[in-house]
Amino acid sequence: MKFGILREQGDHRVAVVPETIPKLKPLGLEFLVEKGAGETAFYSDADYAEHATMCSRKEVLQQSDLIVSITPLAESEWASLGKDTVMISQFAPFVDEEIVAKLVAAKRRAFSMDMIPRTTLAQAMDVLSSMASMAGYRAVLEAATHLPRFFPMMITAAGSIRPAKVLVLGAGVAGLQAIATARRLGAMVEAFDTRQAAKEEVESLGAKFVVVEGARDDKDAGGYAVAQSEEFLARQRAEVQLRASKADVVITTAQVRGRKAPILLPKETVALMKPGSVVVDLAASTGGNCELTQDNKVISHGGVTIIGNSQLAGLMPQDASLLYSNNMLNFLKIIVKDGALNLDMGNEIIAGAFITPQLVPQDANN
Numbered sequence: 001m002k003f004g005i006l007r008e009q010g011d012h013r014v015a016v017v018p019e020t021i022p023k024l025k026p027l028g029l030e031f032l033v034e035k036g037a038g039e040t041a042f043y044s045d046a047d048y049a050e051h052a053t054m055c056s057r058k059e060v061l062q063q064s065d066l067i068v069s070i071t072p073l074a075e076s077e078w079a080s081l082g083k084d085t086v087m088i089s090q091f092a093p094f095v096d097e098e099i100v101a102k103l104v105a106a107k108r109r110a111f112s113m114d115m116i117p118r119t120t121l122a123q124a125m126d127v128l129s130s131m132a133s134m135a136g137y138r139a140v141l142e143a144a145t146h147l148p149r150f151f152p153m154m155i156t157a158a159g160s161i162r163p164a165k166v167l168v169l170g171a172g173v174a175g176l177q178a179i180a181t182a183r184r185l186g187a188m189v190e191a192f193d194t195r196q197a198a199k200e201e202v203e204s205l206g207a208k209f210v211v212v213e214g215a216r217d218d219k220d221a222g223g224y225a226v227a228q229s230e231e232f233l234a235r236q237r238a239e240v241q242l243r244a245s246k247a248d249v250v251i252t253t254a255q256v257r258g259r260k261a262p263i264l265l266p267k268e269t270v271a272l273m274k275p276g277s278v279v280v281d282l283a284a285s286t287g288g289n290c291e292l293t294q295d296n297k298v299i300s301h302g303g304v305t306i307i308g309n310s311q312l313a314g315l316m317p318q319d320a321s322l323l324y325s326n327n328m329l330n331f332l333k334i335i336v337k338d339g340a341l342n343l344d345m346g347n348e349i350i351a352g353a354f355i356t357p358q359l360v361p362q363d364a365n366n
Helices: 018-027 045-049 057-063 099-105 127-146 173-184 198-204 230-246 267-272 317-335 348-353
Strands: 002-005 030-034 053-055 066-068 086-089 110-112 154-156 159-161 165-169 188-192 208-210 249-252 278-281 297-301 304-308
Touching (some): 002 057, 018 045, 030 057, 045 053, 053 057, 127 173, 127 249, 127 278, 127 317, 165 230, 173 249, 230 267, 317 348
Parallel strands (some): 002 066, 066 086, 086 110, 165 188, 249 278
Antiparallel strands (some): 297 304
């Protein structure tokens, strides 16, 4: 089975790095890599060439049986694929409601890495968590870059500087990494999450957990926030407004799968924030937790800098690619056996990630 690795379009990462390929060879795969695939992530063609055949994009598309990318291939390129080529990417069917129907209509089988169940068993394949961790780390660095003040307390001959106050909204993977990073930089950190289970994790990192009573806690939400009652949201808005008005940095991470991100920072709250304060909104691509967020833009509103970026992991492409590649390695170990595709639909990970079950061959394992 020929396995194709493409150069990403509009993304500096690469789905599989050179050091992963030797670990995949025991699966019975032959590797085709588009020239320059790892260039923007600082992985050279020479490194790939030790283990794979370097090809043009056209050759990779035409010859691969299994083809991988981080961002999905454009529909215009589907026709260049072999008849039975299977795609592995992040199709985000909860966001793009038409993508599955388009794939089925085109008779294109596909796995979506963002649909892997977020369970303990699948943790080593969870690209969402890997990238969220990097985004949480980078969010703090972006905030520190734009903040006109120090993060740590500083005592100097010229006077003392108080530590920055950081408020993190959402204590999932990204939020916890943001908390840990802000604490390492010496900031005072508060965090809020509707899930009470997050309280212990937040406090273990040295941050204060902000409690708003009456939250609906859904342990089966797969790491996402869940919709809350209007009564709870009103109390939440009041508490967040109070905390945000005193914060130097607010980092928001809350997303509800398949729905617009909840508004946690309305413009009225931003108006109460101190001039020079910074908001980093990691939910920008799904509407943003801040009412004023503009996706992929940095704006200033009343002296408050608002950074809208849901793809911060891409700003650290080398390590982001390495983690994504390790996730891919662990996933491929369950979907490829003896050089052939294993479509065991009784496996919850395969069943969750395979978004075109209508195209399962009759002889597939069930």
